[in-house]
Amino acid sequence: MTQNQTLATLATTDLVISVGSVDGILTTAAVLRLIGQGHEVEVCFTQAFTVNKLLVGSWQGRQVALVDLAVNNRDPEMTRTFVEQLRENGNTLVAVIDEHSREDWLAILGSFDGLAVEPQSQQGGDDAPKSSGEVFRRDLTAAGVEVDDHTLELLKAADAGDRMDFSTHFGAIVNRGVKSAIADDSRRVHLARHLAQNREADSEIQDWISEYEAILVNHQEIIASKQDLGDGIVRVVATDRAVDMSTLMNTLYRSGGRVVIVEGEAFVPAKKRKEVLAAFGTADNLDLMTTIREGGVTPLGGFAQKVNVALEDEAATLAAVRAVLAA
Secondary structure (H helix, E strand, O other): OOHHHHHHHHHOOOEEEEEOOHHHHHHHHHHHHHHOOOOOOEEEEEOOOOHHHOOHHHOOOOEEEEEOOOOOOOOHHHHHHHHHHHHHOOOEEEEEEOOOOHHHHHHHHOOOOOOOEOOOOOOOOOOOOOOHHHHHHHHHHHOOOOOOHHHHHHHHHHHHHHOOOOOOHHHHHHHHHHHHHOOOHHHHHHHHHHHHHOOOOOHHHHHHHHHHHHHHHHHHHHHHOOEEEEOOEEEEEOOOOOOOHHHHHHHHHHOOOOEEEEEEEEEEOOOOEEEEEEEEEEOOOOOHHHHHHHOOOOOOEEEOOEEEEEHHHHHHHHHHHHHHHHO
């Protein structure tokens, strides 16, 4: 599209459906900034594997931009059904700002005709865009659209955030603003809307950041009392403490932990409630899920590099992991 066509198409957007990552939130803010304040734009946050829970029937005749939303690679039909329902209700996709897989999106959409921004594939080589922010920045540049410094900073921070770099001005605000209530999408909506027009956090966002800073203090106290179990295995207790699990584990990995065990409360899907359990995590190329199952332990949830087990299964799990590390 030409500069005028790109801007004109984007300007019709009245619904943004985005993933709630730092990349997604900041790219959404950039989209809102470019659209301007001429009309109300609804913002909704989701995940690739939860689009089936969206109340698509409530949207009629909307102009829709998707941000950082990949095709659900485990269940592409979920994404296909989502798009079909949007179209059946008279909604039109005007942009798919996503870096995960252009090919997957082409299979779902059939063509990219009419899109102001098309999805790309991050696996397309070293120079391929690695974030939705970078996809959007490159597309605007290619169309000859000049953006202001605020928009450019949002997109650069979005790109950094997708690589877990939250040291940028906007990235730090968003990351710290959501972490103390990670499931609260209303925070994401407020952050995207506010940062679309403002560089600094407002008082509400500052309160959220203060909550997260208290969590970081918890981390320091938890790490100070960690147990070194040998073989690069460390154990900490986070029961009854508010934590940011990914940040806590990454801190322990950086300090030399090959495998980290965190005792704390987590949701057990099979029981539909929270329980105190042991979470095993690793930053190494270890398949903890397979290791644990081969050791005769039934996991309570997780994936290859982070698995939850019952406290009574911790010793057996530890023995299985230790054997793999020693091999």
